[in-house]
Amino acid sequence: MSSVLPAVTRPRLSRPSWLSPKVFRTEVLAGLVVALALIPEAISFSILAGVDPRVGLFASFTMAVTIAVCGGRPAMISAATGAIALVVAPLAREHGLDHLIAAVILGGLLQVVLAALGMAKLMRFIPRSVMVGFVNALAILIFAAQIPHLLGVPWLVYPLAALALAIMIGLPRLTRAVPAPLVAIIVLTVVTAAASMTVPTVGDQGELPDRLPALGLPQVPWTLDTLVLIAPYAAGIALVGLMESLMTAKLVDDITDTHSDKTRESWGQGVANIVTGLFGGMGGCAMIGQTMINVKASGARTRLSTFLAGVFLLVLVVALGDVVAAIPMAALVAVMIIVAVSTFDWHSVTPATLRRMPLGETLVMLTTVGTTLVTHNLAVGVATGVLTAMVIFARRVARLVEVTSVLDPEGGTRIYSVHGELFFASSNDLVYQFDYADDPQHVVIDMTNAHVWDASSVAALDAITTKYAARGKTVEIIELNRPSAAIHGSLAGRLGGGH
Numbered sequence: 001m002s003s004v005l006p007a008v009t010r011p012r013l014s015r016p017s018w019l020s021p022k023v024f025r026t027e028v029l030a031g032l033v034v035a036l037a038l039i040p041e042a043i044s045f046s047i048l049a050g051v052d053p054r055v056g057l058f059a060s061f062t063m064a065v066t067i068a069v070c071g072g073r074p075a076m077i078s079a080a081t082g083a084i085a086l087v088v089a090p091l092a093r094e095h096g097l098d099h100l101i102a103a104v105i106l107g108g109l110l111q112v113v114l115a116a117l118g119m120a121k122l123m124r125f126i127p128r129s130v131m132v133g134f135v136n137a138l139a140i141l142i143f144a145a146q147i148p149h150l151l152g153v154p155w156l157v158y159p160l161a162a163l164a165l166a167i168m169i170g171l172p173r174l175t176r177a178v179p180a181p182l183v184a185i186i187v188l189t190v191v192t193a194a195a196s197m198t199v200p201t202v203g204d205q206g207e208l209p210d211r212l213p214a215l216g217l218p219q220v221p222w223t224l225d226t227l228v229l230i231a232p233y234a235a236g237i238a239l240v241g242l243m244e245s246l247m248t249a250k251l252v253d254d255i256t257d258t259h260s261d262k263t264r265e266s267w268g269q270g271v272a273n274i275v276t277g278l279f280g281g282m283g284g285c286a287m288i289g290q291t292m293i294n295v296k297a298s299g300a301r302t303r304l305s306t307f308l309a310g311v312f313l314l315v316l317v318v319a320l321g322d323v324v325a326a327i328p329m330a331a332l333v334a335v336m337i338i339v340a341v342s343t344f345d346w347h348s349v350t351p352a353t354l355r356r357m358p359l360g361e362t363l364v365m366l367t368t369v370g371t372t373l374v375t376h377n378l379a380v381g382v383a384t385g386v387l388t389a390m391v392i393f394a395r396r397v398a399r400l401v402e403v404t405s406v407l408d409p410e411g412g413t414r415i416y417s418v419h420g421e422l423f424f425a426s427s428n429d430l431v432y433q434f435d436y437a438d439d440p441q442h443v444v445i446d447m448t449n450a451h452v453w454d455a456s457s458v459a460a461l462d463a464i465t466t467k468y469a470a471r472g473k474t475v476e477i478i479e480l481n482r483p484s485a486a487i488h489g490s491l492a493g494r495l496g497g498g499h
Contacts (some may be wrong), residue, residue: 004213017302025177030298031308033182033335034077034290038064038313039324040332041290042080043206044145049085049282050092051100053206053392056080057317058213059281064310066272068303072264073249074301075256077290077309078272082145083244083378084283087236095229097280103216103230107237111270114238120262123246129361130385133368134247137381139344140373142289146333146340149200155328160188163335168297179298181335188331202332203325208317213279237273240379241285245269248286249380252295287346291338298388360392398426401450403433413442418450422457430460436467443468452484458491 017023036062046056060079067078091101150157164184171180192199221227249260273283294300294309316324347353354362367388372381401420408415416434420426434443445464452458465475480488 026299027302027304029179029182030294030300030305032312033179033298034294034309035316036185037290037293037310037335038079040202040205045080045082045085049089051097051282054209055282055473058279059276059284061310061314062276062281063272064306065282066275069305072261072273073252074303075295075305076252076286077294077306078284078286080282080284081287083240087240091233095456097496098218098220102220102275103233105274106234108270108273110234110238111242112267115263115266120266127389129364130368132345132367133252133385134382135345137372138288142336143340146336149329149333154199156197160330161334164188164331168338181297182457185331189327192328200329202327208321215278237283241269242266245286245381248291256294289339292343296342364389368426394425397421401426412440414439415444417446421451423453424456427457427460431463440476441473443475446479448479452488455491458488459495
């Protein structure tokens, strides 16, 4: 008697999307465009931080390559950034590069810890109006950063920039086979070289490295004093980096209609900063401008573009430094102007939108934009926007609490019904909603349609019962839901007395 063994079905391994020739070409070209755009940015941020341009360029390479493997948001670009440069600049100026690198490594470790503690989940508390303000402020900052490159320059810069803008606006209407920013960069480089034009170039921004980065530890005293010195800067690197990276990841999620792993992105940023510090880089985080070039302008969607951006950057500055140095700044300025214009949420400032939008939402957006522009710090802008939104929300909800009352037919009991959410902002006026002098001897407070959220609300209920008790009257609180009953039962009468 023969038996037939059942066929074993093996699970099919998903084929990476970038193996498709079309996707592969898009990712490679996008990586090249981003690498070209990263070079002047990294050099500028190095100068802002007060370190050699090599430090920013190496940081951009190690951040991009590491986050391509460890990050949770495919196609997002991480590199040396202006926000991190602003955080570490005082440390580099007063104590030198080695202390800066030590702070970067410690900041990376803190990011891994914060990821394990679930900081990524805090993103749910960032309102849409703050996100809109973040995007608009970022667009304005990107545009403003290009203005110095257009002032006090030879007149040839202006027609070159106009030509680049025309290419990037017109070419996509004819074909999207090749990223328009890459075409603009190549055309302007060829034109300026062929015509021997004397215009500002990438090489004018700073010296490009001629060797690969080396692995090593910072030369600092491994003492408690050093830890105390670098800890505040490390905390700044960790918090600013995570906030900008998670906000950028959410923005890319919205653009691509896909979901990303924010927890993985958080610890991935930490790992990338640790690796960057060990290779002598200045640290970094997600770059919204370069990410928009990669995702919106070039159409990239996978980790390959991020990885290749880092690889191309290193190859370009080390092996092809002379070629890269010849790229006119007008081309890169034009690329960033297009990015700024496409990043700005123009719909949010149209008269029709502003008329329909609640005043509080508009105020939150404007606060986020204004604070960011004043401080040049996106993290401070977002934090201020969230705080403003919380205050407006608390004021709005506080007005929704209502107290009604009826007298029972026999006249011996007054029944009060409380409706709404009771918390610190809404419960303060609750004590004034009762008629202590004229109510009968027995009072019932019906909480069927209310919820007690905090100790302030319990203290308000204690104050009400105390005022009635001072007049020889009894109060019965009924129909508390389970969570409200739990907090009321544990705190009632134990908060120092009502008044």
